[in-house]
Amino acid sequence: MGEGREGRRRRKLRSGKSISVGDVLEFLNEIYPPSFAMEGDHCGLLCGRRRVPVGSILVVLDPDRRAFAEARSAGADLLISHHPPWAPGRIPPGGRTRLRAERVPLITAHTNADFAPGGLCDLLAEDLGLERIRPLMQWQGLPVGRVGLVRPPRSWRLFRGRIERSSDDLLRVSGVLPAKVGKVALCSGAGGDLIPAAFKAGADLFVTGDIKYHSARSVLELARGRRKGFAVVDAGHFGTEKRFIEATAKRLARAFPGLRIRRWVDRRPFEPLGGAWSRCRGRREESGR
Ligand SMILES: [Fe+2]
Known part of the structure; x- marks a missing residue:
């Protein structure tokens, strides 16, 4: 929020230094402060290291295997999702190992993004x-x-x-x-x-x-x-909740104009019989650059 962080980010962008996972996390914590998250919710950097450089980000609603596969195929260095991979309050056995195996860092903004x-x-x-x-x-x-x-x-x-x-x-x-x-x-x-x-x-x-x-x-x-x-x-x-994708991607694109920001709008998990909704089969969209 403060001018200080904004100023630091702008200076870094001007200096040509690479943007890191930590820089993106800091920005997300400004727009969706962790203090707005419900107790026990999984928000923030759930997998990956802060110092890893980022050139491309994929923003999604759900961090499931389809989203990670899309991130790898799009060459994204970071996945940002609204929903966490786990229910509040617990991490299933082997959960973190499975997340690491996806090989793409994950940041989640869940109830903090709902209520901030x-x-x-x-x-x-x-x-x-x-x-x-x-x-x-x-x-x-x-x-x-x-x-x-x-x-x-x-x-x-x-x-x-x-x-x-x-x-x-x-x-x-x-x-x-x-x-x-x-x-x-x-x-x-x-x-x-x-x-x-x-x-x-x-x-x-x-x-x-x-x-x-x-x-x-x-x-x-x-x-x-x-x-x-x-x-x-x-x-x-x-x-x-789908507007999380568009809204977050827009704010990221404004804050980090040099990054490639992609949005992955996955298909809904269910549809009425008869296929009345055929519009959303999963689509990749892009903003920034
Ligand atoms: Fe939700």
Whole structure:
């Protein structure tokens, strides 16, 4: 954040010295501070050494074998992902060895990228055209989720278009749709645990991903007690988080204009039968240079 780091980075860029994994890590820690990560989450440099020089970066959502294979085929020296390879709080036996065997350093920005100012929750709120955006709640001292206003309030039919354009994923709805959408809560990724907070905040809609069956049933119960309606829109885990790739790649390209920044938008892990989504089969995109 401080001018000091920015100044050091600019001086280094001007001096022609090579950019290292450590330099990129320092920049990511500025835009997605680790202090915004949930306890036990795997964020930061998970594999590789800081002093390794970097000429090319691949930004992805998931660091699975497909992503590492894509990184090697694209000649990337560093993989940056939103999701970590492991669930919070534990590393499976042999996990680090398997990661090292991929031979590409990995930096992850997970819940810190979700909740930091300007991170995924804020980007989703902007995408949906919300105003007066604020955190939905504090959890473990972190600003989790967002809530904001739609001004002037829009009909569900019009607001649905915003969600569809933002998500590009399958939408599912639970609850009672409001006639007018004036207040919207949201959380990127799997935000089902925040349904009660969204209801309590007076939101007409809660937009998130990965809603489970019992969570959807709880929405029906909540909505029954409110005349104006309350609904949860499951806009997909992929749909609410895919902008990590574009947003992070853009910020990296601005900070390190000499680096080749590639984006790998992998296909969704599932599709509706009938192949209605054939647009996203995994594609490589490039920014910078
Ligand atoms: Fe996620």
